[in-house]
Amino acid sequence: MIKETTKLSDVIESNHFILPVLNRFGIRLGLGDAVIADVCIEKNIDTNFFLAIINAFNDEHYFPEKHLLTFSTNLIIDYLRSTHQYYLGYVIPNIDNCLSAMVEQCSDECKNIRTIQSYYRKYRNDLIAHINEEEEIVFPYVRALQNACDQNQEEFGLLNDFNMAGFEKEHHGADEKLIDLKNIMIKYLQPDYDLNRGNEFLFALFQFEKDLKDHSRIEENILTPKVLELEKHFRK
């Protein structure tokens, strides 16, 4: 378990894949020997929330639901939004580039890679649409809802056609498509592809899959119950 006395440099040494998660809190490389407690104070980060998130990332069996439910919705949404920016700003464009490079390296018309590219693009577009819906509708709604509760408002316009359960279903469908994509790459790719680009693409997919799983877990098991609880105040 990572504690507030743990050195951040040690955290990275033991699992470098956690770097993007640290970035979401505004933490960058050049950490020296700083321990978590000090960095959190310096960067105005909620230490308990930070520890919960990075321990959950490191150990997939560790997910302290009750504890995570105690954090404010705003804190959680800020973290989720940071993650979205990472996906939209880096992960997705990077995977796009890997695939485009694979297509470029093809000596012939490249039917197989192009087919995979079509499949990936459809998945990517659905994912982007989902993220945008969360950013433009869900998150502002939750913030407003929380605000209304905090201010003890009598009434609040609940989004009647909004259904968190439906949202979860979308997560599940997207998971499946990503797993299918991995399997297609691993099992059914024909040998005429660029070795290194292919590896890059697959590595990126594996990492994205892991991050998305974590992300969905927080949205489904923490944010959703909190929202349902808040909505109860205003349901007649």
Add this chain to the structure above:
Amino acid sequence: MRQIIIIHQSAIIREGLCTVLKQGLSTVPIAMESISDLDNFVQNKDKHLIIGSKNNVDQLKLKYPELNYMIIASDSLSRDHASINILDKMEVITKKVESFSAPDTASTNSINTKLTERETEVLILLAFGHANKEIAEKLFISTHTVISHRKNITEKLGIKSVSGLTVYAIINNLIDTEGINPDDLI
């Protein structure tokens, strides 16, 4: 995929044997209460191993002669190699079942990821965007059978989504994409 199927009316024998075999072998057996449950299962031509009571086995041998069989015996009279006794030690049971299901597992593993003709037909129709009902009508089978084929296809290929299956079909040249834009299919 070749399965070990335990058919017995006693829940204790079913679950007990399942547990013993799960621990000793790398495959997870399937348990059924009666032979009528088997009919829905035996759609593909895999050589499953059926382990059941003598009555069940005798009946099933007539209906599905191509499958492998072992009898579950509770008396000490039937100690031949095509049977397991409930008094046998765990290791003995595992070894017996292994020797009965092992023979082709190595060589059939690669074969069993290959789709049957029927499964390929279903896959192609799926790739072209047909619903289960339409596929059933085109192939003169029931919708239930189509679903069963889809389950087998997913299990063999490791691909769940229809668009993923479409990609598989295109990459493996099961579909002639000469006049079609793959984007439209996927």
